[in-house]
Amino acid sequence: GAGVSQSPSNKVTEKGKDVELRCDPISGHTALYWYRQSLGQGLEFLIYFQGNSAPDKSGLPSDRFSAERTGGSVSTLTIQRTQQEDSAVYLCASSLSRRGPETQYFGPGTRLLVL
Amino acid sequence: AQSVTQLDSQVPVFEEAPVELRCNYSSSVSVYLFWYVQYPNQGLQLLLKYLSGSTLVKGINGFEAEFNKSQTSFHLRKPSVHISDTAEYFCAVMGSNYQLIWGAGTKLIIKP
Numbered sequence: 001g002a003g004v005s006q007s008p009s010n011k012v013t014e015k016g017k018d019v020e021l022r023c024d025p026i027s028g029h030t031a032l033y034w035y036r037q038s039l040g041q042g043l044e045f046l047i048y049f050q051g052n053s054a055p056d057k058s059g060l061p062s063d064r065f066s067a068e069r070t071g072g073s074v075s076t077l078t079i080q081r082t083q084q085e086d087s088a089v090y091l092c093a094s095s096l097s098r099r100g101p102e103t104q105y106f107g108p109g110t111r112l113l114v115l
Numbered sequence: 116a117q118s119v120t121q122l123d124s125q126v127p128v129f130e131e132a133p134v135e136l137r138c139n140y141s142s143s144v145s146v147y148l149f150w151y152v153q154y155p156n157q158g159l160q161l162l163l164k165y166l167s168g169s170t171l172v173k174g175i176n177g178f179e180a181e182f183n184k185s186q187t188s189f190h191l192r193k194p195s196v197h198i199s200d201t202a203e204y205f206c207a208v209m210g211s212n213y214q215l216i217w218g219a220g221t222k223l224i225i226k227p
Contacts, residue, residue, distance in 0.1 A: 031213070033214060033215075035215070042217060042218075042219045042220065043205060043207075043215075043217035043220070044217070045210070045214040045215065045216070048212070048213075048214055056212050056214070058212075059214065091158070091159065093159075095213075100213075101147040101164075101166050101209050101213065102213075103149075103161055103164065104161075104215060105161075106151075106158045106159040106160070107158060108157070108158040109158060
């Protein structure tokens, strides 16, 4: 079946602009995670959603970052007033549920470059 | 706080030789451990996972890992590597809210 998809695959933006990154999880997966992979910080957790529950935002690095998940499916990660240190690959993952140690399936990522 | 340490940033090995990629973790809660692989220009793919039960876990592509609670380790091994195993390997522990906490990654470099 279809895996996790993310768009765009690449995004180049200017410092100070806002960007939106999209994630389509695997159909039927209720848990959705965002991670960031950067040269300086490695892989780090950002935020996750479980169904209609309030998201866990504990990994967001600043209030310029926000995310929403509409209808329990598609998620959008928004970065406002982008900075050069936001340049990274943003990864989305989904799993059947967060009520247990389920396997997370990853999308190909969005490579963000802030000039 | 939970953390993962991958002791080697790069491991060069000759083709058909055995390899071990090291991973140590720190966790005060139930331990769920994962190895993911990232091939060049591709996304992360699950190699294997330890949730409970047998401490020797077998994964895809001939890889296996052994959970050692006393040494807080979860090292990844393969008896004979191939050029197609060239990739970056990430060890992760599942956090208290089921998020993955990652090691820094180990690049496996296969020498012909």
